[in-house]
Amino acid sequence: MPSVLRRLAAATRYSLLGLPLAIPSFALLIAGLAAGLATVAFYLGLPILAGTLLVARGFADVERRRLAELSGHPVPRPRYAPPPAGAGRFRRMVNPLTGGQSWLDLLHGIITFPFAIIGFVVTVTWWSVAVAGLLYPVYGWILSNIPGNHGLPELLGVGEGYLWDTAFNMGIGLFFTLTLPLIVPGVTAVQAGLARGLLTGVAALQERIEDLTEGRAAAVSAEAGALRRLERDIHDGPQQRLVHLAMELSRAQRQLQRDPQAAHATLSEAITATRETLDELRALSRGIAPPILSDRGLAPALAALAGRCTVPVELDVQTVERYPAVVENTVYYVAAESLTNIAKHSRAQLCTLSLTRVGDALTLAIGDDGVGGAHVAKGHGLAGLADRLRAVDGELLVRSPAGGPTLIIAEVPCG
Known part of the structure; x- marks a missing residue:
């Protein structure tokens, strides 16, 4: 009334x-x-x-x-x-x-x-x-x-x-x-x-054009940042391992004639290094778009992501629908980056991850009981998440006072 x-x-x-x-x-x-x-x-x-x-x-x-x-x-x-x-x-x-x-x-x-x-x-x-x-x-x-x-x-x-x-x-x-x-x-x-x-009709149209322009710029920025990060990870990880592996195989080849036992030990080390490199490449590929996400959807992919996190994760996924690939990839990427940041920087003992659909929007909420201090300023990891969400007309909200706890909420249109 x-x-x-x-x-x-x-x-x-x-x-x-x-x-x-x-x-x-x-x-x-x-x-x-x-x-x-x-x-x-x-x-x-x-x-x-x-x-x-x-x-x-x-x-x-x-x-x-x-x-x-x-x-x-x-x-x-x-x-x-x-x-x-x-x-x-x-x-x-x-x-x-x-x-x-x-x-x-x-x-x-x-x-x-x-x-x-x-x-x-x-x-x-x-x-x-x-x-x-x-x-x-x-x-x-x-x-x-x-x-x-x-x-x-x-x-x-x-x-x-x-x-x-x-x-x-x-x-x-x-x-x-x-x-x-x-x-x-x-x-x-x-x-x-x-x-x-x-x-106001022309003004509303102008605002929409500006939003689309900003979204496109954010998408380009997020993609460029992701590519630079992937290039750095490959250079610092698998590429260095493969260079070392090539040197070990060359050493084993020289040892085969004069010291077969030493060559056998070198080959064993090379096999171990090969397995570690494969594991690292799989981890990198999961950060891009894991097969489980495209095959089975968000709920199983987030469950697998939570299972690999070094901090215990309480998972609450209330939707099992399939969504457009860009929506699923964005939600997965935000969840993966957030859990990675929690594991690296938060010193948390427990974190929560929930996914719900309200109307035509997916809401991803990630919280932890760590030290807090997270923000979306340029030059920090969360800024890339904000750019990626803006590219799909989404929004990122971060509440992380000094001393914690931290709550990250991402809304992605899915209608």
């Missing part, structure tokens, strides 16, 4: 203030547009039109603030292109004429006028009838005692007298009161929808 009342109050305020704003907006913009078009052939109309567009921009900014109050969340403001560098005074003066959003502001300032009238009239009518009907017992006895006054029930032939008038008017008032939460927000939604379409 409180939310319904807040919604009704916000809609009422929006409708009642809409007309006082629409009247000067309509008058100034129509006058400016007419004067500008009438004198545009003499070049005087260009600065008049530019000034009119600036006035429209001011009214549009007021409307965007009203939309934010109505919806309860910020409304994007489009970027108005500045004049070119080094532009002259006249070019700077007429710069508003070159922006499409400025003309949309002007269009809104003009066509919103009839919608504001309708919204204002409907809102005032509904509130007036509702209040007057419910309060009729307070003032109705005065009206009933006026000579020659006939109530609506009497005029309609339903009945006459104070009681009939009271019942009839309170019934109408109750009907209008019950329909207030539907009618007033409904007419407000039409006016607000028009404003959103003209005043």
Whole structure:
């Protein structure tokens, strides 16, 4: 109920203030547009039109603030292109004429006028009838005692007298009161929808383009970081082992003739080194995309990952669905990197890993009882995870105060 009342109050305020704003907006913009078009052939109309567009921009900014109050969340403001560098005074003066959003502001300032009238009239009518009907017992006895006054029930032939008038008017008032939460927000939604379409649609599209651009840049950065890390791991691990293995085999080859027993020992060491290299290569490949993930899905892959962690892991996977490969790979990568960081840096005795689906998002939560201090600043391991999640429109939340505990939450869209 409180939310319904807040919604009704916000809609009422929006409708009642809409007309006082629409009247000067309509008058100034129509006058400016007419004067500008009438004198545009003499070049005087260009600065008049530019000034009119600036006035429209001011009214549009007021409307965007009203939309934010109505919806309860910020409304994007489009970027108005500045004049070119080094532009002259006249070019700077007429710069508003070159922006499409400025003309949309002007269009809104003009066509919103009839919608504001309708919204204002409907809102005032509904509130007036509702209040007057419910309060009729307070003032109705005065009206009933006026000579020659006939109530609506009497005029309609339903009945006459104070009681009939009271019942009839309170019934109408109750009907209008019950329909207030539907009618007033409904007419407000039409006016607000028009404003959103003209005043914030371009801005929302610009924000989406920026998000996609940032996501692409984050994906490139994450991929480049992963490749550099893989190259470093291969160089420092398997590559060095293979170089050492080649030297050992060359030594065994030289020993075969003069010291077969020593050659046999060298070959045994080489076989051991080969097995260690294979194990290291398997570990590296698991960090990329293990076969169990592509064959059986996230639940078994995360279970295998938890089983290999040197810190005990309490696993809680509440979804066994299969998801797109990019989603599964991202969730697995975040889990693998987080568990690796816990094993290396947290000094934790226990960690938890849970995976749940809520709506169209997968939520991966990883916590530990270690020393804390983890953050997503550039140059730290978690920054790469944040970039990888941004590449798929996901988010990373890290809570890790000094002294612990640490909680890492990753949300990945999966719908």
